Amino acid sequence: MENGVMIQYFEWNLPNDGKHWKRLKEDAKHLSEIGVTGVWIPPAYKGTSQFDVGYGAYDLWDLGEFDQKGTVRTKYGTKQELIEAIEELHKYDIDVYLDAVLNHKGGADETETFLAIEVDPENRNVEISAPFDIDGWTKFTFPGRNDKYSAFKWNFTLFDGVDYDNRTGKNGIYKIVGDNKNWDQGVDSELGNYDYLMNADIDFSHPEVREEIIRWGKWVVNELKIDGFRMDAVKHINDEFMAEFLTRIRETYGEDFYSVGEYWRNDLGKLKEYLNNVGYETDLFDVGLHFNMFEASKNRRDYDLRRIFDNTIVAASPLEAVTFVDNHDSQRGSALESQIEDWFVPHAYALILLAKDGYPCLFYGNYYGVGGEKSPHQWIIDKLLEVRKNNAYGDQINYFDNPNVVAIHRTGKDEWTGCVAVLSNADYDSEIQVEVGRERAGQIWQEVTGSGFEDVVINEEGKGDFRVKAEKIAVWVRKN
Numbered sequence: 001m002e003n004g005v006m007i008q009y010f011e012w013n014l015p016n017d018g019k020h021w022k023r024l025k026e027d028a029k030h031l032s033e034i035g036v037t038g039v040w041i042p043p044a045y046k047g048t049s050q051f052d053v054g055y056g057a058y059d060l061w062d063l064g065e066f067d068q069k070g071t072v073r074t075k076y077g078t079k080q081e082l083i084e085a086i087e088e089l090h091k092y093d094i095d096v097y098l099d100a101v102l103n104h105k106g107g108a109d110e111t112e113t114f115l116a117i118e119v120d121p122e123n124r125n126v127e128i129s130a131p132f133d134i135d136g137w138t139k140f141t142f143p144g145r146n147d148k149y150s151a152f153k154w155n156f157t158l159f160d161g162v163d164y165d166n167r168t169g170k171n172g173i174y175k176i177v178g179d180n181k182n183w184d185q186g187v188d189s190e191l192g193n194y195d196y197l198m199n200a201d202i203d204f205s206h207p208e209v210r211e212e213i214i215r216w217g218k219w220v221v222n223e224l225k226i227d228g229f230r231m232d233a234v235k236h237i238n239d240e241f242m243a244e245f246l247t248r249i250r251e252t253y254g255e256d257f258y259s260v261g262e263y264w265r266n267d268l269g270k271l272k273e274y275l276n277n278v279g280y281e282t283d284l285f286d287v288g289l290h291f292n293m294f295e296a297s298k299n300r301r302d303y304d305l306r307r308i309f310d311n312t313i314v315a316a317s318p319l320e321a322v323t324f325v326d327n328h329d330s331q332r333g334s335a336l337e338s339q340i341e342d343w344f345v346p347h348a349y350a351l352i353l354l355a356k357d358g359y360p361c362l363f364y365g366n367y368y369g370v371g372g373e374k375s376p377h378q379w380i381i382d383k384l385l386e387v388r389k390n391n392a393y394g395d396q397i398n399y400f401d402n403p404n405v406v407a408i409h410r411t412g413k414d415e416w417t418g419c420v421a422v423l424s425n426a427d428y429d430s431e432i433q434v435e436v437g438r439e440r441a442g443q444i445w446q447e448v449t450g451s452g453f454e455d456v457v458i459n460e461e462g463k464g465d466f467r468v469k470a471e472k473i474a475v476w477v478r479k480n
Contacts (some may be wrong), residue, residue, distance in 0.1 A: 004037040013371035021077035025085040032092035048107035056106035067142035085442035095227035106199040108137035123192035135166040188235035228258025297344035318357035356396035436461035
């Protein structure tokens with residue numbers, strides 16, 4: 001979809017009021033008006049409690065329908081309210097991507113006794129104990145659902161590891177002992193083998209597990225009529241299974257079924273290797289670009305803006321890049337905190353919304369605010385979205401000659417489209433000359449983010465001198 005935009009429609013601190021699906025439904029028309037074409041919704045199934053954001057996935061088959069973990073609804077609402085929100089989004093031709101948490105299960109119904117080996121948390125390939133009996137939270141029977149949709153039950157033989165021994169009350173990383181039992185391969189090499197992340201870690205080498213997860217995937221797509229998945233924590237999941245999962249989904253629902261994976265590592269080589277390993281069955285979030293922008297926001301004028309696209313997916317493999325500024329994991333107070341400083345947020349959104357390549361993803365926290373506090377950035381994001389929808393077409397020419405002042409020129413698809421975005425981290429006002437084309441000689445261009453600059457008249461050589469204030473952005477388009 002030309003100039004499509006995704007939005008991550010949640011952040012960590014949403015209220016546990018059960019009204020989020022209703023808010024999303026009411027917001028569908030507005031989202032369409034600002035140019036959003038896809039909505040990434042949070043994990044929509046039963047977690048460990050009503051307060052669970054969704055990543056403590058208890059029962060994937062319970063979308064807010066059964067009385068489990070002390071609640072029928074999830075944090076976000078009921079299954080029926082979710083279906084109604086998706087139907088409303090579809091009325092406006094907005095795709096819906098469900099956050100799929102497949103790596104682990106939390107909130108088990110019972111403990112089981114089994115043999116395990118404690119491993120070094122810094123290198124999970126190093127065993128630091130002999131096998132011994134532990135009591136682990138690994139038995140999932142879902143009594144509140146009573147076998148509806150799936151009669152599958154989980155026990156310790158279907159998991160690789162846990163992080164708590166209920167017998168001793170000790171936290172650690174315990175690898176479950178059994179026939180052909182080991183950490184999954186095809187995962188990230190960080191910490192020796194990064195299969196284990198949290199809770200009861202699912203064993204993707206087990207054929208019954210693979211079939212149950214694929215069954216669920218096909219069911220939930222049909223049940224909710226979703227258009228894609230945001231795949232959580234893919235660096236902890238066997239890459240060969242991930243490719244099989246998406247291939248099997250598309251066999252039923254078509255090649256256009258969308259996927260973007262979260263592989264949280266600032267290492268372009270690893271991300272390219274992963275894309276290759278899964279046969280390019282999924283896009284990936286551009287973690288490298290996020291960290292470049294984070295570094296730029298921290299170092300201000302000492303950061304060389306000419307490096308902003310270095311070692312990024314959007315530069316190396318643009319068709320697989322989902323570009324983003326922040327998300328729930330990077331936001332302040334999160335485990336992977338790396339929040340972009342406020343002064344640089346407009347720069348960051350200009351970089352992802354006005355660039356030619358990448359599928360940009362807005363963050364709910366940047367757009368609407370965090371914890372009920374209204375975001376100071378909504379107005380500038382709205383303006384950039386407007387320019388993306390109306391002007392940001394054609395080829396992209398980067399003017400990356402000055403480490404502190406750079407420009408991105410979109411050439412346009414006709415005499416009225418095209419734009420110039422100037423970004424500065426200098427502590428002084430600047431200008432940069434951009435050649436927009438001899439055919440545009442005499443055109444008048446205006447700045448649209450409220451800088452107050454006088455209009456620019458394109459000279460006979462097709463060039464204009466476009467200004468920007470210290471540490472600000474300026475976005476220029478042809479004046480109507």
